[in-house]
Amino acid sequence: MKYHYFKTYTVLILTFACLVSMQSCKPRTAQSAAGGDASKSFVAPGKYDEFYNIVSGGFNGQVAVYGIPSGRLFRIIPVFSQSPESGYGFSEETKPMLNTSHGFVPWDDQHHIALSQTKGEHDGRWFFANGNNTPRLARIDLTTFRTAEILEIPNSAGNHASPFITENSEYVVAATRFSVPLDDQNGDVPINTYKQNFKGSISFISVNPTSGEMNIAFQIRTPGVNFDLSRAGKGKSHGWFFFSCYNSEKANTLLEVNASAKDKDFVMAVNWKKAEEYLSAGKAKKQSVKYAHNVYDENTHSATSTIKTEVLVLDPADCPGMLYLIPCPKSPHGTDVDPTGEYIVASGKLAASIPVFSFTKLQKAIADKAFDGEYDGIPVIKYEAALHGEVVKPGLGPLHTEFDGLGNGYTSMFVSSEIVKWNIADLKVLDRVPTYYSIGHLSVPGGPTAKPHGKYMIAYNKITKDRYLPTGPELTQSAQLFDISGEKMKLLLDFPTTGEPHYAEAIPAALISGKQRKIFKIEENTHPYASKGEGQAKVERKGNQVHVWMTAIRSHLTPDNLEGVKLGDEVYFHVTNLEQDWDVPHGFAIKGANNAEILIMPGETQTLKWVADRVGIFPFYCTDFCSALHQEMQGYLRVSPVASNTALLFSTGTNKPAVSTPAEPAAEGDKK
Numbered sequence: 001m002k003y004h005y006f007k008t009y010t011v012l013i014l015t016f017a018c019l020v021s022m023q024s025c026k027p028r029t030a031q032s033a034a035g036g037d038a039s040k041s042f043v044a045p046g047k048y049d050e051f052y053n054i055v056s057g058g059f060n061g062q063v064a065v066y067g068i069p070s071g072r073l074f075r076i077i078p079v080f081s082q083s084p085e086s087g088y089g090f091s092e093e094t095k096p097m098l099n100t101s102h103g104f105v106p107w108d109d110q111h112h113i114a115l116s117q118t119k120g121e122h123d124g125r126w127f128f129a130n131g132n133n134t135p136r137l138a139r140i141d142l143t144t145f146r147t148a149e150i151l152e153i154p155n156s157a158g159n160h161a162s163p164f165i166t167e168n169s170e171y172v173v174a175a176t177r178f179s180v181p182l183d184d185q186n187g188d189v190p191i192n193t194y195k196q197n198f199k200g201s202i203s204f205i206s207v208n209p210t211s212g213e214m215n216i217a218f219q220i221r222t223p224g225v226n227f228d229l230s231r232a233g234k235g236k237s238h239g240w241f242f243f244s245c246y247n248s249e250k251a252n253t254l255l256e257v258n259a260s261a262k263d264k265d266f267v268m269a270v271n272w273k274k275a276e277e278y279l280s281a282g283k284a285k286k287q288s289v290k291y292a293h294n295v296y297d298e299n300t301h302s303a304t305s306t307i308k309t310e311v312l313v314l315d316p317a318d319c320p321g322m323l324y325l326i327p328c329p330k331s332p333h334g335t336d337v338d339p340t341g342e343y344i345v346a347s348g349k350l351a352a353s354i355p356v357f358s359f360t361k362l363q364k365a366i367a368d369k370a371f372d373g374e375y376d377g378i379p380v381i382k383y384e385a386a387l388h389g390e391v392v393k394p395g396l397g398p399l400h401t402e403f404d405g406l407g408n409g410y411t412s413m414f415v416s417s418e419i420v421k422w423n424i425a426d427l428k429v430l431d432r433v434p435t436y437y438s439i440g441h442l443s444v445p446g447g448p449t450a451k452p453h454g455k456y457m458i459a460y461n462k463i464t465k466d467r468y469l470p471t472g473p474e475l476t477q478s479a480q481l482f483d484i485s486g487e488k489m490k491l492l493l494d495f496p497t498t499g500e501p502h503y504a505e506a507i508p509a510a511l512i513s514g515k516q517r518k519i520f521k522i523e524e525n526t527h528p529y530a531s532k533g534e535g536q537a538k539v540e541r542k543g544n545q546v547h548v549w550m551t552a553i554r555s556h557l558t559p560d561n562l563e564g565v566k567l568g569d570e571v572y573f574h575v576t577n578l579e580q581d582w583d584v585p586h587g588f589a590i591k592g593a594n595n596a597e598i599l600i601m602p603g604e605t606q607t608l609k610w611v612a613d614r615v616g617i618f619p620f621y622c623t624d625f626c627s628a629l630h631q632e633m634q635g636y637l638r639v640s641p642v643a644s645n646t647a648l649l650f651s652t653g654t655n656k657p658a659v660s661t662p663a664e665p666a667a668e669g670d671k672k
């Protein structure tokens, strides 16, 4: 179990709750949950799912794609972690994607995703994904289902409140979970000087409307709180962002207790249109920082990593009217905005009710200066002045809320393991349904947009317990599909998931399925080591580097006999897949390689680096079962001692030299 924080409270609060009322403390077993209407989730063989479900991978650093309603797993997209399946992060071309100011970082903790939007609706172009640990933001292209770009976030430590997107994908935001000393300050300070030296940061990352390319437009320096989650305003609240923050106590130790001391933390309301005005008025200051910006090019089939050194920073002290704080009970986790943009729902993990704020009231409160003092110079709005109302006794441990577009909110309750449906206008609880067990995030297709698609709801649970066949100390992760088309929520299906899912979004398949990239055109391949035909296959030596221009086509590799490599040589296999048919990858692997295979799509070139660590014969082969003669798709590389005079030779189908020479005895020093 990964959420120790919650686990402690689970026991405490459940015990307490069971004493006070028996609500939701009935023992639930797999048996009592039987009766899911599986037929509604059945997708017949050969038929397609209605939605793609794009699901964060948590500590596996990847993103998984499932079909809804079937729950079938289609693909795991490598994002922040190396993937031996595709060679992502192992091939020479993709290694730069995982470069950071800390060097090569082949893993991250991936919590939230955000699908691109136009006019508040899904447009099916890209999705964005956060790396929590070494703060990064990725953009994934929905025509290739591949990571196209990764941007490191400076002045951040724990990129949790990220990525959240505006109505027209103007910005994705990335706010730091951990406040820390700024990157250009001496960070060698006593930890107990937190209150003086630690600062928060919110980054506004612009998205190029054509290419999707990301750029840190500006950052806002904030008090040293912990940012948790966020949503952009929409409709009438377009131009605003709402962030949940906790640890307004600014504790630096035992946060479990010390960050729960105050009755209320905050929702921070950010007027980003105002921030833009201050930016154009020249109010931002340049700060020296260091962060990596990595971009993958589909023509060179290679990523480049650029280190950037500057960021523009807005200080709230210079920018009145840009930030406001709304008090919010008990360590708020999710902050969600309803489809109209009028209501902001903030879920305090330890709160007994769910406050729903009104954007209209918030604007009035600001105009009337209905403030309750300041926090670090930022006006604190009177709680009641911004409050639409509270959902009373919704359940225990509210975390996240999604919407159906019919005026209802659906809130996940971690502690009482249920989803509660409530009406946004009158705040009445309409229905509740148990989840198995301890739900974290939930997803309604289109839930965060202005026009939810509704119909289904998926729960991503934190505890699996007895739902599946056991698999040793760690059980599979568990999602559950519900039908929300009627008044009552109905369980349809359990399906296991990979990694540890946090947030997910679902999008109608029709918005994506028709624009899939099928091949890379070989004539558009500008990789410097591409061979656009077998005639271009060759081998060249540069010092102790040997470059092999290799081609792959059903069912042979060219060249497939290679001699003249010497002990200690670095061999670069640049393999071009000459196929121009959909779904005909070839793979490449060689014995003793200290990395993974590479998997090369039609028309693409990818490079595997291999070091000759001993004298001998090394077979290599295609790893993807590509044809009836796939098992014949193989070759040999000969490694000779350093002092040998074996000539550099390569061939396919003929023997070069016609009569082979035996290897010279190994010279002293060649043996390993």
Ligand code: K7E
Residues within 6 Å of the ligand: 111, 112, 160, 229, 333, 399, 400, 439, 440, 441, 501, 502, 503
């Ligand atoms: Cu898992 Cu969104 Cu990181 Cu809540 S967070 S569950």
Ligand code: CUA
Residues within 6 Å of the ligand: 552, 553, 554, 555, 585, 586, 587, 622, 623, 624, 625, 626, 627, 630, 631, 633
């Ligand atoms: Cu190519 Cu198997």
